[in-house]
Amino acid sequence: MPVKSTHRPNSSTMSLDLYCVMGNPVAHSRSPWIHARFAELTGQAMHYGRRHIELDDFALAVQTFIQEGGRGCNITVPFKFEAAALATHTSERASLAQASNTLTFQPGQILADNTDGAGLVDDIQQGAGFDLQGRRLLLIGAGGAAAGVLGPLILARPASITVANRTLPKATALVERHAALATLQETELLTHDLRGLQGSFDVVINATMSSLSGAGVPVAGSTLRPGGLAYDMMYGPAAQGFMTWAREHGALPRDGLGMLVRQAAESFLIWRGVRPPAQQVLAELRAVMQP
Numbered sequence: 562m563p564v565k566s567t568h569r570p571n572s573s574t575m576s577l578d579l580y581c582v583m584g585n586p587v588a589h590s591r592s593p594w595i596h597a598r599f600a601e602l603t604g605q606a607m608h609y610g611r612r613h614i615e616l617d618d619f620a621l622a623v624q625t626f627i628q629e630g631g632r633g634c635n636i637t638v639p640f641k642f643e644a645a646a647l648a649t650h651t652s653e654r655a656s657l658a659q660a661s662n663t664l665t666f667q668p669g670q671i672l673a674d675n676t677d678g679a680g681l682v683d684d685i686q687q688g689a690g691f692d693l694q695g696r697r698l699l700l701i702g703a704g705g706a707a708a709g710v711l712g713p714l715i716l717a718r719p720a721s722i723t724v725a726n727r728t729l730p731k732a733t734a735l736v737e738r739h740a741a742l743a744t745l746q747e748t749e750l751l752t753h754d755l756r757g758l759q760g761s762f763d764v765v766i767n768a769t770m771s772s773l774s775g776a777g778v779p780v781a782g783s784t785l786r787p788g789g790l791a792y793d794m795m796y797g798p799a800a801q802g803f804m805t806w807a808r809e810h811g812a813l814p815r816d817g818l819g820m821l822v823r824q825a826a827e828s829f830l831i832w833r834g835v836r837p838p839a840q841q842v843l844a845e846l847r848a849v850m851q852p
Contacts, residue, residue, distance in 0.1 A: 577608040579630050580832065583622060584637035587613050589797070591818075591846060592635055595825045598845065599837035607632075607833070619643045623664070623671070633665040633832045635825070638770060641675075641705030648673030657712045657738065660705040663828045674831055677706065678713025680824025681794070681817075685764070686717065688819040688843070691790045693717035693764065700724050701755070701779055702768035703732040706794055710768065711735060715742050721749035723762070725780065729754040755779055761786045765812070767793045767803055778806045787811035796821060797850060818850075819843055 596609035661673035703726035726732035791807030796818035804814035826839035
């Protein structure tokens with residue numbers, strides 16, 4: 562079967578609006594817990610599950626979920642580009658990213674949006690209390706995660722953003738797509754491959770899967786300015802290596818749990834028309850995840 566799901570319709574869920582997260586891997590995802598808590602706190606009748614999708618079966622998995630009555634889904638690695646390409650209508654921010662983490666299903670339509678960047682910027686500026694305006698940023702990676710956040714990062718008006726990636730042409734294409742927006746915001750956009758990266762940055766954001774795969778930190782400690790912010794989009798045990806590395810080099814470490822909850826709140830608002838209490842749910846989730 563192309564789709565592995567933790568949800569099977571039964572008498573207790575058939576009357577609920579169905580949502581899910583799709584990815585590969587996806588077993589680690591805390592999104593079902595987050596959305597269940599959002600629904601409980603806002604009085605929404607919905608069920609949110611997780612589905613492991615085989616790499617060649619994403620389009621079929623989406624159609625299957627729609628046929629089962631699915632109302633929307635979140636998309637995680639590695640399907641964010643495929644999600645945007647599959648959509649019949651795409652929001653401005655998803656169009657700019659060419660990647661989507663939020664799909665909404667209406668009769669004959671698949672609507673794509675991207676809430677990753679809003680969640681990241683909100684977590685950095687509100688959660689960590691770190692103002693991005695005028696700062697020098699390093700964004701590591703040029704895949705779907707990086708594509709989803711570059712536009713909102715530019716809108717925060719940092720002095721510069723360097724996109725560093727293992728393959729430089731991919732970073733260059735991402736930067737070129739955002740060049741007009743960067744000019745309007747007076748933000749300098751630069752690219753670099755990961756080899757020989759020079760200089761230090763106020764904020765270093767890891768948008769690669771290096772933490773999830775157990776690989777080492779993809780840049781040298783010299784990229785971190787003492788007192789700067791080092792942010793890994795992964796969370797929980799997967800992010801501990803990156804956070805230890807950041808702390809050892811005098812930076813403020815932060816994992817992506819706040820981004821996860823805040824981007825989920827944006828998706829929930831799109832789907833249900835209600836903004837859930839993200840800060841409360843984030844605090845509860847951190848308490849649940851304490852060893």
